Amino acid sequence: MLIACNLIWASQFVLVKLVQQEVGPIFATALPMLFATLLLVPFVWPLIKARLREPASRAASHGLTRGDVMGFAIIGVLGQVAAQLLVTWGVRYTQASNAALISLALPVATAVIAFVLLRERMSVVRWIGFALAMAGVVLCSLNDIRNVDTGAGSLKGNVLVLGGILGSAFYNVYSKKLLAKFDALEVLFGSYVFVCLFLPPLALVLEPASFAAIGSLSVKAWVGLGLLGMFQYFLSMVIFLTVLARLDATQAALSNYLIPFFGVVLAWLILGERLTSAMLAGGALVLGSTLLVTLVEHRASENKGART
Numbered sequence: 001m002l003i004a005c006n007l008i009w010a011s012q013f014v015l016v017k018l019v020q021q022e023v024g025p026i027f028a029t030a031l032p033m034l035f036a037t038l039l040l041v042p043f044v045w046p047l048i049k050a051r052l053r054e055p056a057s058r059a060a061s062h063g064l065t066r067g068d069v070m071g072f073a074i075i076g077v078l079g080q081v082a083a084q085l086l087v088t089w090g091v092r093y094t095q096a097s098n099a100a101l102i103s104l105a106l107p108v109a110t111a112v113i114a115f116v117l118l119r120e121r122m123s124v125v126r127w128i129g130f131a132l133a134m135a136g137v138v139l140c141s142l143n144d145i146r147n148v149d150t151g152a153g154s155l156k157g158n159v160l161v162l163g164g165i166l167g168s169a170f171y172n173v174y175s176k177k178l179l180a181k182f183d184a185l186e187v188l189f190g191s192y193v194f195v196c197l198f199l200p201p202l203a204l205v206l207e208p209a210s211f212a213a214i215g216s217l218s219v220k221a222w223v224g225l226g227l228l229g230m231f232q233y234f235l236s237m238v239i240f241l242t243v244l245a246r247l248d249a250t251q252a253a254l255s256n257y258l259i260p261f262f263g264v265v266l267a268w269l270i271l272g273e274r275l276t277s278a279m280l281a282g283g284a285l286v287l288g289s290t291l292l293v294t295l296v297e298h299r300a301s302e303n304k305g306a307r308t
Helices: 001-009 012-019 025-052 056-060 066-091 096-102 104-119 124-140 141-148 152-179 186-207 208-214 221-242 249-272 275-308
Strands: none
Touching: 001 012, 001 221, 001 249, 001 275, 012 025, 012 066, 012 221, 012 249, 025 066, 025 186, 025 208, 025 221, 056 124, 066 186, 104 124, 104 152, 104 249, 124 249, 124 275, 152 186, 186 221
């Protein structure tokens, strides 16, 4: 499930670059996320009805409180809006290689935020996983590292992408608190509701030309927007939150090291870029680190539970 998520996420940079040839970054984020929110409604509505039917004794502890609404607002604006809009906006100014390198900060940022908010520990296995994953991504990105663009425009884009990575890390960690009470789909839907309350009005004010151009958008742009909404913001997030309910935030985030590897493979398959032996070796290390952290620690947790 984690591998499927990262395969979808690896396509994001290509899609947002394609879409932003015709619309602005806020619109390119707002419309697909609005589409994804509508897709969630039929799946979330039965869960909402079930909560409304609960006895009063259970509703008191399982119902929606003011604190829950605030939590959804926090992960919606500080998490989802920051993660999706800033990455989309940043890729407008920087190269995909720069953005891929900056994404290496996601597991580190997640680990730190998880330690602060959730008091999750950093085990020896996780440190080994970090080391293997870092070595693998460096191998995958040797050519990108040699040719990193440090111009003023790229610097602006890099800062925006870094802000998006921090937003993703915050969302991954803070969602764990809400997942203790709500289903993964409810958490995702609740955060997206606040995204929809925030981004479309912002796009209408700051990017009116994008709304005016809706009727003249090309098929390519509509396909890109549709793929972002269906796969990037809907399917991948449903899968990831389902996994996050079973694993520590740090464990799940380590799998994000697969994104640069999948990006290289997609570029080879779709764009005809050369796939080197170093990239293959790096991908193997990245995959190994993911399996080490997710499977070994999960098995250790099961054994500990069996002993107790």
